[in-house]
Amino acid sequence: MNEQSVLYGIGLGPGAADLITLRAMKILQEEVDVIVAPRTEKNNSSLVLNILKKAQSQLQMQSKVRALEVEILELVFPMKEQQHELLNQAWDDAFEKIKSRLDNGLNVAFITEGDPSIYSTFSYILDRVKKRMPNQRVEIVPAVTSFLAASAILNQTLIEGEERLCVLPAHYGVEVLPSLLENFDTIVLTKVFKVLGELCASLEKQKMLDKAVYVLKATMDGEKICRDLRELNFEEEKKNYFSMVIIFVRKRKGILSGERE
Numbered sequence: 001m002n003e004q005s006v007l008y009g010i011g012l013g014p015g016a017a018d019l020i021t022l023r024a025m026k027i028l029q030e031e032v033d034v035i036v037a038p039r040t041e042k043n044n045s046s047l048v049l050n051i052l053k054k055a056q057s058q059l060q061m062q063s064k065v066r067a068l069e070v071e072i073l074e075l076v077f078p079m080k081e082q083q084h085e086l087l088n089q090a091w092d093d094a095f096e097k098i099k100s101r102l103d104n105g106l107n108v109a110f111i112t113e114g115d116p117s118i119y120s121t122f123s124y125i126l127d128r129v130k131k132r133m134p135n136q137r138v139e140i141v142p143a144v145t146s147f148l149a150a151s152a153i154l155n156q157t158l159i160e161g162e163e164r165l166c167v168l169p170a171h172y173g174v175e176v177l178p179s180l181l182e183n184f185d186t187i188v189l190t191k192v193f194k195v196l197g198e199l200c201a202s203l204e205k206q207k208m209l210d211k212a213v214y215v216l217k218a219t220m221d222g223e224k225i226c227r228d229l230r231e232l233n234f235e236e237e238k239k240n241y242f243s244m245v246i247i248f249v250r251k252r253k254g255i256l257s258g259e260r261e
């Protein structure tokens with residue numbers, strides 16, 4: 001093992017090139033030998049790598065950065081959530097490729113869309129590194145996460161005072177919705193693309209449809225906001241992985257301003 005090498009988990013933000021942090025750009029420019037970019041089987045190119053390329057070309061045009069002369073390693077991760085063996089195999093293979101480079105003294109950056117700590121494949125790599133390479137240096141570079149980008153484009157804050165926020169993927173089942181509506185003030189549902197119809201019906205049943213907003217591709221090309229989920233073409237939206245629904249219940253809002261006891 002080479003203890004001098006560093007594994008970076010670098011968040012590149014929600015999509016807009018100018019939301020990448022200075023720290024992320026500096027490390028990618030100055031410290032890194034290999035950039036690992038995850039991509040899915042369906043996509044021919046890695047979305048997160050596209051975010052980086054866009055930022056690079058904008059900054060290069062302004063002569064603020066130089067071209068990246070590093071190895072780019074695109075790794076394919078299956079999206080087969082029920083197939084644990086297949087997933088573990090893909091994460092093991094990715095870990096081995098990263099490990100061989102770290103062992104050779106190379107600094108490796110695993111780049112993620114949004115933040116590396118929020119529902120990111122980096123988590124599975126980090127687990128393996130901690131177990132199998134306990135002395136490996138690791139640095140995480142935080143980023144603007146998708147739901148903060150979404151609340152920003154809505155010009156809406158998410159929580160205040162004693163309010164409670166929850167963030168969860170919706171595709172594991174929308175039957176939890178009544179209990180979430182009871183217990184939380186702002187509910188961020190990611191991975192909604194396959195369950196939008198069901199979600200819309202459930203919100204209608206709970207008389208909460210007017211509290212829900214759909215956000216597609218926050219800060220990316222093709223950004224869209226829809227404040228009435230019934231207007232969406234659910235079949236069409238199934239193609240849109242980068243979408244979420246935020247439900248603003250806000251029943252605990254106003255404690256500090258004295259609007260509530």
Ligand SMILES: C[S@@+](CC[C@H](N)C(=O)[O-])C[C@H]1O[C@@H](n2cnc3c(N)ncnc32)[C@H](O)[C@@H]1O
Nearest residue numbers: 014114115118145146190191217218241242243
């Ligand atoms: C695997 S999670 C990755 C989250 C990411 N690490 C983050 O910090 O936001 C992917 C889900 O995040 C949401 N998402 C990510 N980026 C988004 C964006 N720019 N606009 C809307 N939703 C986004 C979508 O719900 C998508 O299905």
